[in-house]
Amino acid sequence: MSAAPRPPLVGTPVMRKEDPDILRGQARYTFDIDLPDMLHVAVYRSPAAHARIRKVDLSRALELPGVVAGLTGEQVRQLGYVNPLSPFPFQSRDPFKRGNPTIKFFDHYCLAYDKVRFVGEPVAAVVATDRYIAEDALDLVEVELDPLPPVVDSAAALEPGSERLYEDWDDNVMLTFRVSGGDVDAAFDEADVVVKETIHSGRFTGTPIETRAVVADYDASVKTLSLWTTTQIGHAIGTLVENTIGLPGLKVHVNFRRIGGGYGQKWAFYPEEILVPLLSILTHRPMKWVETRREHMTGTIHAREQTHHIEAAVRRDGTILGVRDRIVANIGAAYPTGGLASIVTTGMFVPGAYQIANYEGQVQGVVTNKTPYGAHRGFGKSEACFVIERMVDRIAANLDLDPVDVRRRNFIPPDAFPYRSVTGPRYDSGRYGEALDKALELLDRDHWRNVKKEAAAEGRYLGIGTCLVIEPSSSTRMGSYNAGYYSVRMRMDPNGKVYVFPGGSDEGQGHATSISQLVGDELQVSFDDVMVVEGDSLACPYGSGSYSSRFSVVGTTAVTMAARALREKLTQIASVMLRHPPGGLEYADGKVSVEGRPEQAVSVSEVARVAYFYPFQLPEGMDPGLELLYHFRDPNIEFEADERGRVAMFSSFPYDAEAAVVEVEADTGLLRILKFVSVHDCGNMLNPLIVRGQHVGALAHGFGGALYEELPYSEEGQPMAATFKDYFLPTAMEMPEMVLEHIETPNPFTPGGFKGAGETGTVGPPAVLANAVEDALKPLGIAIRRLPLTPNYLWSLIQEARRSRS
Amino acid sequence: MYPAAFDYTVAESLDHAIDLLQRSGEGAKLLSGGQSLVPLLKLRLVQPAHVIDIGRLPGLSDVLEDEAAGILRIGALATHAQMGVSSVVRDKLALMTEAAGVIGDAQVRGWGTLGGALAEADPAGDWGPVVQALEGRVECTGPAGVRVVDAASFFVDAYTTVLADDEVITEVRVPLPPPGSAGAYLKMERRAGDFAVASVAVQLELDGAGSCTKAGVALGAAGLTPIKVLAAEETLAGQEVTPDVVDAAAGQVVEAANPLADVRGSSDYKRAVCGALFRKAVDIALRRHRGEDVRGGHVR
Amino acid sequence: MSDRVKIGITINGAPHEGEAPARMLLVDYIRDVVGLKGTRYGCDTSNCGSCTIVMDGKSAKSCTFLAVQAHGRELTTIEGLAEGSELHPLQAAFQEAHALQCGFCTSGMVMSAHALLSQNSDPSPDEIREGIIGNLCRCTGYVPVIEAVQLAARRLDPKGGNP
Numbered sequence A: 001m002s003a004a005p006r007p008p009l010v011g012t013p014v015m016r017k018e019d020p021d022i023l024r025g026q027a028r029y030t031f032d033i034d035l036p037d038m039l040h041v042a043v044y045r046s047p048a049a050h051a052r053i054r055k056v057d058l059s060r061a062l063e064l065p066g067v068v069a070g071l072t073g074e075q076v077r078q079l080g081y082v083n084p085l086s087p088f089p090f091q092s093r094d095p096f097k098r099g100n101p102t103i104k105f106f107d108h109y110c111l112a113y114d115k116v117r118f119v120g121e122p123v124a125a126v127v128a129t130d131r132y133i134a135e136d137a138l139d140l141v142e143v144e145l146d147p148l149p150p151v152v153d154s155a156a157a158l159e160p161g162s163e164r165l166y167e168d169w170d171d172n173v174m175l176t177f178r179v180s181g182g183d184v185d186a187a188f189d190e191a192d193v194v195v196k197e198t199i200h201s202g203r204f205t206g207t208p209i210e211t212r213a214v215v216a217d218y219d220a221s222v223k224t225l226s227l228w229t230t231t232q233i234g235h236a237i238g239t240l241v242e243n244t245i246g247l248p249g250l251k252v253h254v255n256f257r258r259i260g261g262g263y264g265q266k267w268a269f270y271p272e273e274i275l276v277p278l279l280s281i282l283t284h285r286p287m288k289w290v291e292t293r294r295e296h297m298t299g300t301i302h303a304r305e306q307t308h309h310i311e312a313a314v315r316r317d318g319t320i321l322g323v324r325d326r327i328v329a330n331i332g333a334a335y336p337t338g339g340l341a342s343i344v345t346t347g348m349f350v351p352g353a354y355q356i357a358n359y360e361g362q363v364q365g366v367v368t369n370k371t372p373y374g375a376h377r378g379f380g381k382s383e384a385c386f387v388i389e390r391m392v393d394r395i396a397a398n399l400d401l402d403p404v405d406v407r408r409r410n411f412i413p414p415d416a417f418p419y420r421s422v423t424g425p426r427y428d429s430g431r432y433g434e435a436l437d438k439a440l441e442l443l444d445r446d447h448w449r450n451v452k453k454e455a456a457a458e459g460r461y462l463g464i465g466t467c468l469v470i471e472p473s474s475s476t477r478m479g480s481y482n483a484g485y486y487s488v489r490m491r492m493d494p495n496g497k498v499y500v501f502p503g504g505s506d507e508g509q510g511h512a513t514s515i516s517q518l519v520g521d522e523l524q525v526s527f528d529d530v531m532v533v534e535g536d537s538l539a540c541p542y543g544s545g546s547y548s549s550r551f552s553v554v555g556t557t558a559v560t561m562a563a564r565a566l567r568e569k570l571t572q573i574a575s576v577m578l579r580h581p582p583g584g585l586e587y588a589d590g591k592v593s594v595e596g597r598p599e600q601a602v603s604v605s606e607v608a609r610v611a612y613f614y615p616f617q618l619p620e621g622m623d624p625g626l627e628l629l630y631h632f633r634d635p636n637i638e639f640e641a642d643e644r645g646r647v648a649m650f651s652s653f654p655y656d657a658e659a660a661v662v663e664v665e666a667d668t669g670l671l672r673i674l675k676f677v678s679v680h681d682c683g684n685m686l687n688p689l690i691v692r693g694q695h696v697g698a699l700a701h702g703f704g705g706a707l708y709e710e711l712p713y714s715e716e717g718q719p720m721a722a723t724f725k726d727y728f729l730p731t732a733m734e735m736p737e738m739v740l741e742h743i744e745t746p747n748p749f750t751p752g753g754f755k756g757a758g759e760t761g762t763v764g765p766p767a768v769l770a771n772a773v774e775d776a777l778k779p780l781g782i783a784i785r786r787l788p789l790t791p792n793y794l795w796s797l798i799q800e801a802r803r804s805r806s
Numbered sequence B: 001m002y003p004a005a006f007d008y009t010v011a012e013s014l015d016h017a018i019d020l021l022q023r024s025g026e027g028a029k030l031l032s033g034g035q036s037l038v039p040l041l042k043l044r045l046v047q048p049a050h051v052i053d054i055g056r057l058p059g060l061s062d063v064l065e066d067e068a069a070g071i072l073r074i075g076a077l078a079t080h081a082q083m084g085v086s087s088v089v090r091d092k093l094a095l096m097t098e099a100a101g102v103i104g105d106a107q108v109r110g111w112g113t114l115g116g117a118l119a120e121a122d123p124a125g126d127w128g129p130v131v132q133a134l135e136g137r138v139e140c141t142g143p144a145g146v147r148v149v150d151a152a153s154f155f156v157d158a159y160t161t162v163l164a165d166d167e168v169i170t171e172v173r174v175p176l177p178p179p180g181s182a183g184a185y186l187k188m189e190r191r192a193g194d195f196a197v198a199s200v201a202v203q204l205e206l207d208g209a210g211s212c213t214k215a216g217v218a219l220g221a222a223g224l225t226p227i228k229v230l231a232a233e234e235t236l237a238g239q240e241v242t243p244d245v246v247d248a249a250a251g252q253v254v255e256a257a258n259p260l261a262d263v264r265g266s267s268d269y270k271r272a273v274c275g276a277l278f279r280k281a282v283d284i285a286l287r288r289h290r291g292e293d294v295r296g297g298h299v300r
Numbered sequence C: 001m002s003d004r005v006k007i008g009i010t011i012n013g014a015p016h017e018g019e020a021p022a023r024m025l026l027v028d029y030i031r032d033v034v035g036l037k038g039t040r041y042g043c044d045t046s047n048c049g050s051c052t053i054v055m056d057g058k059s060a061k062s063c064t065f066l067a068v069q070a071h072g073r074e075l076t077t078i079e080g081l082a083e084g085s086e087l088h089p090l091q092a093a094f095q096e097a098h099a100l101q102c103g104f105c106t107s108g109m110v111m112s113a114h115a116l117l118s119q120n121s122d123p124s125p126d127e128i129r130e131g132i133i134g135n136l137c138r139c140t141g142y143v144p145v146i147e148a149v150q151l152a153a154r155r156l157d158p159k160g161g162n163p
């Protein structure tokens, strides 16, 4: 009788091992780091959107008792060894080689020196024995600014005579990108109808509840900079810091062990990641800066602001023959954030879930006097999906068809996978029609159609909406820090415990739990005996960070493959110990045994001890120890774009079919979600508990972006939502009742069949709710063309429609 | 997040507090629950030289029915939460219970006080319109003794009241409405826990036949101060509350509102919301009068 | 009249005497003077609730109090819930329902829920929502938090009718 393998951990809702420490209040985040003799940094930030700096004078601030040091932009440049902030995410200036996209650069330093270009831009820093005193000193900093005309609106920024943010550029366009496939002109010639729209996504921000924080401790005796920073890209930050602080021999140790949420906002290279280290280098004292929320709302990236001028060529039956989209993104000032990559991604994914053979996307990233633009969960795909999902409903409205039928008619069919999209990506798998049908069934569309009819008779506005959004995950980009591989170091120690050192970082996704499940199954060790050490640039192998849901795709694969390699070695050693060929051995339940003879067995920890302490008993040529480094390269990726900009940059394609019923109250514009359904497919589920958590959390971002969150600016470039009092994050009260269902179409390119799980939810709600609202307001002939769907916006549309009717 | 420095004293008594206020002049600030003052200190939007803590002065937090005077006496230090659970408030003044329930969140309600809220005079505050619609009066105690100010004339401007630098709000007095009265307080917010986009307080005295004998109508977040809409009150009073009467009064409400545009909405929009909330509030009051159990408070 | 003040509190059952500038916020006092880092902060307008503790039986945002206002009061922070190696049933329910991800909001969320349950042993889902409005979470979407509080309520007060 052979030893029965334990029931698998993978695929089961294992509770997270991260939680007890957090729940007891013992978890330590970056801002909890206290070091002896530590000083505290406060940053003077530009109060103006656009101005020339005439004077920055710290002398009065420096006189205040308790103030130890200060720094200005001019002083940073005079240090001699400090370079402009190194570019990110593209580390080369011509990432796709063929001059597409084209990108302009500007040399920003960690403090502004010539001009200020957005409210919140760091201008000077003061250092004191505590933060209260540092803030007192800020009030004594004297700055004189000569105002310049603010450039706020992207259309105005594109006008020929517009004020330029960067004088040595010939316009305000930082990035242009084109991607096309098929014969777009022919498609438009052939069309029965052309549907044209201008659709706008508002400025949005991820705002983790943990603001950013940087702690730096420079030890001159060993030329080592220890840096703790709230980042999703700790290894890259090490490289970027080395590039930027040009001290010969500088060693950088980046710690990013526990991050309080990222969602893309911590996927950027920030000025404070240079500023705080510099202050430590200059004073030889440990230094801490913790971002206030007010600083965060302007000093940490925003996302999503885009205008799409889109037209679709369609047949009378709803078939989409071709699409042209001109996309203008308002990307704020040109700092090294992820924004450029995200808008290129938008251009690639406007075709969404549909078989569109002819497409042309043009993207312009336009700089303005706003906060720099970067990543947010959904990374450019949220905007793309919003636009195409809106267009499907606009097409249906134009042709008097059911939007569900137009979706079904154009879906990429299940037998077309892996599907090569018109822009190059290879969609791994999907059952879009089935998911949408399931969503409609769960919604009970027929019932709601009746309710809607009855409500209409009472003068109420109910509407039903659907969408199918894709959220391509695990990205790779030539010339950038996202290099499309994942590295993991793994060690089984002499006690049989497994230490795993992944090259990523955890912002709350539960990597330690997921890794323990995978390794527990592969190596048949207990869940508790898997130790995960993540977020230490010197202990862990180099990695490009956590973004694009890549852990579930390439991360899990690297871990699985590393564990298999370790198991292979264990089996070989056991074969010597048991004097039995490896082929006839069984590896189960913490033991290696001879097949059919369970009494002839060695425990995994006995094998481990041999590996470490009896090197001369090991097979010929085998290295002692049980430690290895494994790199997994994403198989479903194409690195280099072709002449039309086409490239396969994402490797897995989770998606979500959503359906919703809403009611709009005409007098107030209030929107009520009466029912919401999501049918999510992220491939196999490693841990259903975590998958559900990720999905619901993502949906909350989706509802926020759809209904509440917006970052308006005044004409002078002043942010109107600069605190949590004015930026409306949803609370528990704003979350609707939801019906959630999963279907599992495995990813064929990875051993576990997993796809990204944590981003799809952000993408759907804007689309499905806009579609439902438009359906509700159909009697008034209203079209939804922007986000968010605030009550004021809906009320204005209703007023306008009523006025033009009477 | 980091207040500027100040001196701090715990007032031992009301007289002590007034004495300290008198001596420190304009640079002093009283501290009750701190739920408005501390946020302002954190942002350094106010930088008092001296903070005088009256938060634990005894005898200032009772909620008592004074039958002889026909009023409810609310101590200035009564918290929002205390108002929310008080049964005399619930029985007699449903719209006060409603207001107490829509202010901020549980943490704020547990510590913020009625006196502090009125003194703060936030244009979007919830107590202002409620106390105005109920024709409440504010007792202010200073070096010269006590004066009582009508809520209708208490607010001067945004964040500004008739209180002198050396005066303390000590009590709020609200007339107990005669039987047959009904009212509602409605608040619309962008998301839970936020200040109002607009809010409306309506209190109607109704006779047996359902005609309105007296009306109180006031708006929050509709201007720099709470706005008591006298015109609408006059329109409603002495009338059967027919749809035409409500229309006319709603027109006057919209007319009276003068809200500022901000991230919560344009001024036209907020004005329209005042009208819509007013209609709903009157409807709820009438239904309550008929004995129906209708929810007020948040409009979601 | 001085800008440094003496502060005596009871925190998690133990007395603590200290001194701080009058302007110091309670959250900084708890974190930096008492040394309990489990209470966190995430905003400067008293909106996020990460700093929530229980003070004299009521939930309170410790960023919205001067430290000195806590003088003479009884405080419970997240560190005061579990007894020994056992998680408090509310904490255990959070783990079971996966009501935390990054954990940054969690201390405040748990303390708000704790205060809620001490006043209402059998809250409905809507009452739970209402009870945690002052706590922003950007990870969980709140649904699992509501489930966790219901689960804890059932365990703490098995008579509670809420199925």
Ligand SMILES: Cc1cc2nc3c(=O)[nH]c(=O)nc-3n(C[C@H](O)[C@H](O)[C@H](O)COP(=O)(O)OP(=O)(O)OC[C@H]3O[C@@H](n4cnc5c(N)ncnc54)[C@H](O)[C@@H]3O)c2cc1C
Pocket (backbone or CB within 6 Å): B029, B030, B031, B032, B033, B034, B035, B036, B037, B038, B039, B076, B102, B103, B104, B105, B108, B111, B112, B113, B114, B115, B116, B117, B118, B119, B120, B122, B124, B125, B126, B127, B163, B167, B168, B169, B170, B193, B194, B195, B196, C045, C046, C047, C064
């Ligand atoms: C997150 C949050 C949300 C909120 N939401 C709302 C809301 O929706 N609606 C709403 O109405 N309010 C809201 N508030 C404000 C809240 O109601 C405050 O509690 C209230 O405004 C102030 O009461 P307090 O006792 O805390 O006063 P404090 O903050 O102590 O004082 C406020 C001001 O009044 C003065 N003052 C205090 N007491 C007296 C007195 N007795 N006599 C004279 N002057 C005095 C102080 O000097 C100070 O200037 C919110 C607050 C927060 C933090």
Ligand code: FES
Pocket (backbone or CB within 6 Å): C040, C041, C042, C043, C044, C045, C046, C047, C048, C049, C050, C051, C052, C061, C062, C063, C064
């Ligand atoms: S820190 Fe945000 S409410 Fe206290």
Ligand code: FES
Pocket (backbone or CB within 6 Å): A209, A260, A261, A508, C099, C100, C101, C102, C103, C104, C105, C106, C136, C137, C138, C139, C140
């Ligand atoms: S768990 Fe991350 S903010 Fe709530």
